[in-house]
Amino acid sequence: MSSYIAHRLFAIVALAFGISLLVFLILRLIPGDPVISMLGMNAGDQALVIRLRHQLGLDQPLYMQYVTWLTDLFRGDFGYSYGEDRPVAMLLAANFPATVQLMILSLALSTLFGLLLGIIAAVNRNRMLDTATMSVALALMSIPSFWLGLLLILTFAVTLPWFEVVGGTSLKGTILPALTLALGAIGYNARFVRSAVIGAMAQQHVITARAKGLSRLRVFMRHVLRNALLPILTIVGLQIGGLLSGTVIVETVFSRPGIGRLLVQSILAKDYPAVQAVILIIALAYATTNFIVDMLYPVLDPRIGHR
Template structure:
């Protein structure tokens, strides 16, 4: 077990280093001068351009710029947002809780309803419930989130004003964005869980337990779901990153505060420091969630750590 954890720890450290390098190079390899883009109308002042370039360390060799930047990041300093006139750290700190709330709500909806649809479809395989459930899952996977968000706004803000839709930060304002973000992954979860449960139901030990008269509820909970849970855990780690990236569209459609909407605003304003920090942050969360999943694998199946 210790060797397994050590291997995963070395892998996540190497991946983290790669993520920081890519996030650092993205800004410096794009066409144009980031300093001129930041200054906007003030870009005609050569002295100001020179002073800002010196302040940002852009006159140093590339490797020195990286080490200076990563040292600042390790201290929690992601730079200064000239577009918002405040530090990038404070921008992220004020925006991240709303995105975390949205992501957690969407993941909960996706897992609960996706699991329910997938389990029912697997138990009622090749019957009407299976066909209806998989058809609904396919529809959920096919609908673009931006179109679904606009449709829900039309229905629940114009036709039936039930929820606080645009810019809402309370529970009523969370429902529609969370549903919009969750539907795509919910459809995938339903199909994936159906496949996992069908595979688990076909195992020899399940047939043996049923022949011994083990009650169906206990059989399903202990023998089927325990074996079907491992692949489900895999997609949870992947979907956290997917939902975080999907929040960029959903938060923009619903005018909801969060790092997704902040990223769009930073790109439009050419706020490179904020873009760089947010790209790195989303990638690191994605990597960390999968690292946690890898560590949980041996808990469910000790054979993996051998």
């Protein structure tokens, strides 16, 4: 068990290193100069451009820039934002709670309604209700989140002024962004839960329990749902990454604070330190979540062990 944990932790560290290097190099390939973006109308002063590039360390070789950034990162220093003129750590601290709030509500909605639709479809397999439920799930998966967000704003914030239009971080202002982020995941979860529940219902011990005369509800809760929980847990863990990437679009559409919107603004401003920090945080959150899910497997099913 300890060797497995050590192996997974090493894999997370290796992933973080690979992501940091890849993002660092890709950012330098994007056309444009952050110094020119920062100076604006003063970019015509070559002496000022050269001096600022030197102050930011952008005149150094790429490998030196990466080593310097990585060394500062190990000390807990994410660098200084070019666009916001303050430490990147302050930007992350200011925006991360709003994204966590959005993620928690979206994950709760997608898991709850995905489970409900998937179970309804599985119990009514090959019936009209199954077909209707899976059609709804497929439709939810197919709707682009940016279009859905604009449609929800138009319907429930403009035509029917029930919610805040943009920028809200209160519960009332979070419902529409969370719903936009969760609807696609609801469809995906419903289809996956349906398959997992149907597979569990076909197990021999479930058929035996039914033959013994146990009620359908008891068989379902004690045998079917318990055996279907592991694959469902897997997809919920993987969904964290999808929701994190979805915040980039949703927070931008709703003009809502968060690391997704911060990432978009930082890319447009050529803010290298902020972009590198946000992407690294997202990658680590995704890897850590899946590590936690793997550690929960033996807790839910003692037959599973990590070696």
